[in-house]
Amino acid sequence: MKKFLLMAVCLITVAGTVSAQRYDRRYQRRGVRRPAPVQRYDNRGGGDDFYTPKVGLAGGVNFSNTVDAYNSDFSTSTIAGWHAGLTFEVPIAYPLSFAPEILFSQKGYKAETIDGTFKQRTNYVDIPLLAKFRLVPGFNFVIGPQLTFITSTRNTYDDGFNTISESEYNYRGDKSYISGVVGVGITLNRNVELRGRYAIDLDKNYANGNSAIPDYRNQVFSLGLGFKFN
Known part of the structure; x- marks a missing residue:
């Protein structure tokens, strides 16, 4: 036999x-x-390069204002800024990746007061530490904390007759704190991604002890592009 x-x-x-x-x-x-x-379909990575670590660049526009400034009756208007920096993606297990970033980011707000228009623009270094989930091929969701560090801030007062601008290099408030971030990404091609994010500070930012400048939380809507390189 x-x-x-x-x-x-x-x-x-x-x-x-x-x-x-x-x-x-x-x-x-x-x-x-x-x-x-x-070629066989790879169930782990959707038949693509999911399991390849990636580094890239990202940039776009921010639309920011503040919440909880003074009290619920205090409202602020949105101002535009920009963000740019480095991105990383380290696959863990499909569909989860660890996606840290290092970004320069402009935030701020504008408020109408009895003395005129007050506008604050602040520059930050943001370090999002995000969990990235690929929900379906070409679409992902991110969520996680963000470490935020102030680099400089500028206040502008406009009373209708004069405009006064001052840069606060001796900022005495909180210079670092934590935010929360959620967002989505849409893959346009192998190396380009359309990104949308929302971030909000988890604690109040105590300005500098001056009652004319409120304690506040930044909230930021951002839209931009990410460029990935394997």
């Missing part, structure tokens, strides 16, 4: 080899290239 099975295996192997050789010769005589083998 064992000899019979061994003989059968040998015959099948020989037959397969001969068949493949005849198949190749037939395509060669006709001058046609042999069809390429079909």
Whole structure:
């Protein structure tokens, strides 16, 4: 019985080899290239480069204002700024990746007071530490904390007649704190992603003890592009 099975295996192997050789010769005589083998779908990574670590660049526009300034009756208007920096993506297990970033980011707000218009623009270094979930191919969701560090701030007062601008390099308030971030990403092609984010400070930012400048929480809506390189 064992000899019979061994003989059968040998015959099948020989037959397969001969068949493949005849198949190749037939395509060669006709001058046609042999069809390429079909690649299998990778369930772990969606058949793409999910498991390849990536580094990239990101940039875009911020729309920011503040909440909980003074009290619920105090409202602020949105001002525009920009953000830019480095992005990283380290796959963990499909569909989860760790996606830290280092960004320069402009935030601030504008408020109408009895003395005129007050506007504050502050520059930050933001370090989001995000969990990234690929929900479906071409679409992802991110969530996580963000470490925020103030680098400089500028206040502008406009009473309708004069505009006074001052840079506060001796800022005495909180210079670092934590925010929360959520967002989505849409893959435009292999290396470009459209990104939308929302971030809000988890604690009040205590300005500098001056009652003219409120304690506040930044909230920022951002829209931009990410460029990935393997």
